[in-house]
Amino acid sequence: MQIQKTFEKIRSGLSKGAVISLKIAAYTFPLYIFVDILNQIGFITKIGRFFAPFMRLMGLPGDASVVLLTGFSINLYAAIAAMAPLHLTIKQITIIGLILGIAHNLFIETAILSRVGAKGYFVVLTRLFVAFFAGGMLNLLW
Amino acid sequence: MVIDIFHSLTGALYLTLKLSAIIIVLTIVYEIYENSKLYRTAKQLIGVPLKKLGISSNASITMITGLLLGIAYGSAILIKDSMESKMSYTDIILSAVFLSICHAVIEDTLIFVAIGANGFILLASRTALALIAVTILNRTLNK
Incomplete structure (x- = not known):
């Protein structure tokens, strides 16, 4: 009985997981190709040059600003799709992971958190501030 | 300027497969966890450290859901729970700040580790x- 129940759970988890994976792949797959091509034609380098002075504070190359913008506005899967073609170092990936782990998917998550009862602008500002602070600290300490 | 489409395609495919594997395994684990006794045990376990932070046990389910599922996936439970349970203003603010910095810890960490980050850090x-x-x-709220 219990085993049968667990088996049922595994099956429904498998099918739900497959559906979620497909939904996520529907934008990570094209986004990866898009960013990889932007990178190959040198467009990312151009955007990166603009943000480079700020990104340097967190030990990141200017190119990574595209990854952060993607993560802030969309979500982590999109950011990872944008980051993979850039071939960053382990330290840089971990710093981006920390920054984006704290602040991501800001539009949707802030909407949800304000429905729970928290003030939207307060949540966004706290997250961005803590995220950049954490990124800068990790860069200094590592 | 030559664009290497094959390079982009294989990279995209590799990343998609890696992410899908993580997502499917996690969904199965959540599916089993959701209806198990573990859920209640976790609620009791988390109550004590939460109290030390100034968050009452009314926010336990909100915190567990947020920590494990994340804000977007866990939104249904978060909103439902915030309407049903009697969380105080302090509970809401403190758990919102905690969760906005630290949520979906399993999934977020795993997908970054998959592309090379240091998960422990x-x-x-x-x-x-x-x-x-x-x-x-x-401290500031209690002043």
């Missing part, structure tokens, strides 16, 4: 930052 610094932020905020 990610997890430890997020937890530490959330604890510090909530402690400071709790």
